[in-house]
Amino acid sequence: MKKVPFTPWLFPEEHTEIVRALLQYGLIKISDKRDLPLKSGGKTDVYINLRDARNNPEAIKFISDLFAIPLQRLKPQRFIEIPDSVSAFAGPLSINTGIPYLTIRGEAKEGRVADAKMIGTPKPFETVCIIDDVITDGASKVAAYQLCKQLNLDLQTLVVLVDRQQGWKKYLPKHGCEMPVWPGMTLHDVRKQLILQGFMQRCSKEAEEKNPIIVAFDGRSWEDILPIADQLRTTGAILKVNDLLFAKGIESLLPELSIYGRVMADLKAHDIPNTVANTCRRLLACPPWAVTVHASGGGEMIKAAIKELEGTETKVLAITVLTSIDEKTSEEIFTRRPFDQVLKLAEIADRAGAHGFVCSPEEVSALAEKYPGKEFVTPGIRSEGEDKQDQNRTGTPAGARANGATKLVMGRQLLGASDPVAEMNRVLKEELNITI
Numbered sequence: 001m002k003k004v005p006f007t008p009w010l011f012p013e014e015h016t017e018i019v020r021a022l023l024q025y026g027l028i029k030i031s032d033k034r035d036l037p038l039k040s041g042g043k044t045d046v047y048i049n050l051r052d053a054r055n056n057p058e059a060i061k062f063i064s065d066l067f068a069i070p071l072q073r074l075k076p077q078r079f080i081e082i083p084d085s086v087s088a089f090a091g092p093l094s095i096n097t098g099i100p101y102l103t104i105r106g107e108a109k110e111g112r113v114a115d116a117k118m119i120g121t122p123k124p125f126e127t128v129c130i131i132d133d134v135i136t137d138g139a140s141k142v143a144a145y146q147l148c149k150q151l152n153l154d155l156q157t158l159v160v161l162v163d164r165q166q167g168w169k170k171y172l173p174k175h176g177c178e179m180p181v182w183p184g185m186t187l188h189d190v191r192k193q194l195i196l197q198g199f200m201q202r203c204s205k206e207a208e209e210k211n212p213i214i215v216a217f218d219g220r221s222w223e224d225i226l227p228i229a230d231q232l233r234t235t236g237a238i239l240k241v242n243d244l245l246f247a248k249g250i251e252s253l254l255p256e257l258s259i260y261g262r263v264m265a266d267l268k269a270h271d272i273p274n275t276v277a278n279t280c281r282r283l284l285a286c287p288p289w290a291v292t293v294h295a296s297g298g299g300e301m302i303k304a305a306i307k308e309l310e311g312t313e314t315k316v317l318a319i320t321v322l323t324s325i326d327e328k329t330s331e332e333i334f335t336r337r338p339f340d341q342v343l344k345l346a347e348i349a350d351r352a353g354a355h356g357f358v359c360s361p362e363e364v365s366a367l368a369e370k371y372p373g374k375e376f377v378t379p380g381i382r383s384e385g386e387d388k389q390d391q392n393r394t395g396t397p398a399g400a401r402a403n404g405a406t407k408l409v410m411g412r413q414l415l416g417a418s419d420p421v422a423e424m425n426r427v428l429k430e431e432l433n434i435t436i
Contacts, residue, residue, distance in 0.1 A: 009070040009159075010184040018066070018185070019193040025059035027052055030194055032201050032234060038136070045200070045230065046191055048162050050133040054088045063161075064092040067131055070159045070182060071097050077126040079159075080104055082144055085133040093131075102128070104144045117147060124152040135160045135181055138168030145177045157182045162190060165223045188226055192259050203261055207236030207436050212401065213424055214238040214264055214377065216411030222248055229260040231421045235436055238289055240264040240409060250279075254286035262289035268319060270294035273304035280308040287312035290375070292358060294319045295345035302352035315375055318349030319358040323380035323393050338393060339363055346371065361395025361403065368404025379409040383431060397431045 010018065022028045029036055029047040036047040053059040067089070071079060080102045081090040087103070094101050102120035122128070130144055141158055148155045163183035172179055194200040215237050217225045222244065229239055239261055245253055250265070257263050265288040269276045276293060283291060293305050295318035305316045320342040321330060327337055334341040342363040349357060356375025357367055364376050380394035397408050410427070417423035428434040 008183050008185060008189075009073065010066075012189070015185060015189050015193050016197070019190055020197065021062055022048070022190075023199065025053065025056055025062065027059065027063075028190070028194075030200055034231065039140075046187060046194065048134050048190070049085075050161065051085050051088060060089045060092055064089040064096050066161065066184065067093050067159065068096045070184070071099060071129070071131075074129055074156055074159075075127075076129045076156055078102055078120075078122055078128045078153075080128055080130045080144060080148070082130065082132050082140070086131055090131075104130075104147055122151055122153055125154055127154045127156055129156045130158045130179075132158065132160050134162045134164050134187075135168050135183070136164045136166040138172045138177070138181075139175075141168075141172070141179070142175050142177055145172075145179050155179060159183075161185065162187055165226055169223070188256065188259075191230065192256070195259055201234060203234050203236050207234065208262065209236070210434055211236035211428065211436055212405070212407050212432070212434075213397075213414075213428070214240050214407050214409045215414055215420075215424070216240045216242075216266075216379075216409050217244060217415075218242050218266075218411060220244065220415070222253075228415065228420050229257065232424075233260045235421065235424065236261070237424065238262045238264050238407065240266050240411075242266040242268070250282040251285040254283065254288060258286050258288070264289055265291045268292050268294060269301075269305065270297045271301070273301045276301050277304040277308045280305045283309065283314060284312070287314045289313075290315040290317050290355070290377075292317045292319050293354075295349040295354070295357075299348050299352035302349055302354055306353050315355035316353075317356045317358050317375060317377055318345065318352075318354040320345040320349075320363070321359070323360045326393070339366070342367070343370075350374075356406075360393035361400040361405065362393045364400060364405045365403035375407065376405050377407040377409060378405040381408040381410050382413045383427060397427055401432060 027048065027050055031045055034043050034045045036044050038044055050063055053063050076099060078100050081087055082104055090101055102118055102122050104118050128148065157180040159182050161184045163181065164187045168181060195202060215232060217239060239257060245265060254263060265283060267279060269279050280291060291314055293302055293316060302318060309316065321338045325338060330336060330338040330341055342359050346357050346367050350371055356377060358377045359367055360380055361378045364378050368376055378400045381397055381400055382394060384396050400408055414420045414423050428436060
């Protein structure tokens with residue numbers, strides 16, 4: 001099996017023009033209400049439908065020219081179309097590239113003299129690639145893959161215009177499909193252009209001002225968080241990332257994630273002032289809503305972070321005592337109880353000019369009273385009765401807000417729900433009396 005290039009077959013610089021053309025030809029439907037039905041039964045905000053190219057010969061030529069790009073690079077002996085999404089341009093694509101093609105039907109036609117499952121006569125061991133408009137979980141591609149194997153065809157890859165990033169990487173191997181997928185763009189790329197070009201809405205300032213919830217995307221991959229980040233796009237929630245910043249790179253991740261809302265770069269910086277300044281300089285590529293530094297790094301370190309981010313709206317939040325630390329551990333590390341150590345670290349951070357503090361719900365009341373006007377971010381927030389897991393000093397959303405918290409960090413309760421947005425809206429409405 002031929003190895004497929006890792007990078008998409010379209011350059012980022014081409015996305016603007018391509019998305020604009022897809023809109024012009026009516027091949028994209030969009031809805032900020034996320035009410036567009038998918039074949040899987042779900043709903044989406046962006047629906048890509050290349051079969052509608054039938055309505056316009058110019059659209060057929062445009063799509064044919066696009067798919068000629070990967071075929072000319074792969075140089076297969078035959079390409080395979082899966083009707084009916086791409087059958088409108090399969091013929092013109094064959095003429096365009098000089099490559100014959102095979103049609104594989106989703107369901108066999110009954111009462112036919114010819115092969116009921118396909119149209120065309122492939123030769124054993126031919127190099128082939130499958131083309132389709134999009135890929136979601138990959139379920140609709142399994143039958144075509146299996147038939148290729150039965151025919152002893154050398155399947156190079158599945159070529160799609162858009163990868164919807166909805167589970168195929170797990171689904172295909174689970175069902176025995178060793179088939180690389182080579183997309184031109186991702187759904188994120190498409191959505192990014194639609195937002196930047198003003199066809200889809202960013203979150204309103206009103207929603208941002210009303211919603212105090214910070215959603216913690218800790219321990220999750222980019223593709224895991226994308227569907228949820230998009231659903232949260234109009235809610236005003238802040239998106240908190242930590243390990244993902246290191247996995248994808250600060251300067252790569254921030255501009256992409258910021259498409260979906262404000263970002264909290266939870267770097268937990270703790271080093272000599274110069275190193276922290278160097279780290280914060282990376283944030284200037286796309287300044288986030290806030291960055292976290294450990295107050296225990298000292299006043300000069302906090303000042304270095306603030307100075308590096310001067311001229312931006314990024315808040316420097318000082319972490320006091322982690323919510324995972326109980327009284328015994330706090331005594332061991334700091335020789336103080338958590339409450340006393342929080343007060344001490346907050347004093348250091350305030351003198352250095354920090355814009356706010358990260359503390360547990362147990363200490364937020366004292367800090368809010370002592371430092372009015374600051375930002376008070378409380379991790380360890382979960383509804384009454386929810387498992388504390390690895391957190392020790394926790395609180396409820398309503399309790400933390402009543403004690404002065406301005407932002408509430410919630411992760412596993414929301415992300416573990418069958419519908420994270422519905423659960424967040426429930427917390428807002430039922431526990432905080434907030435309607436977005």
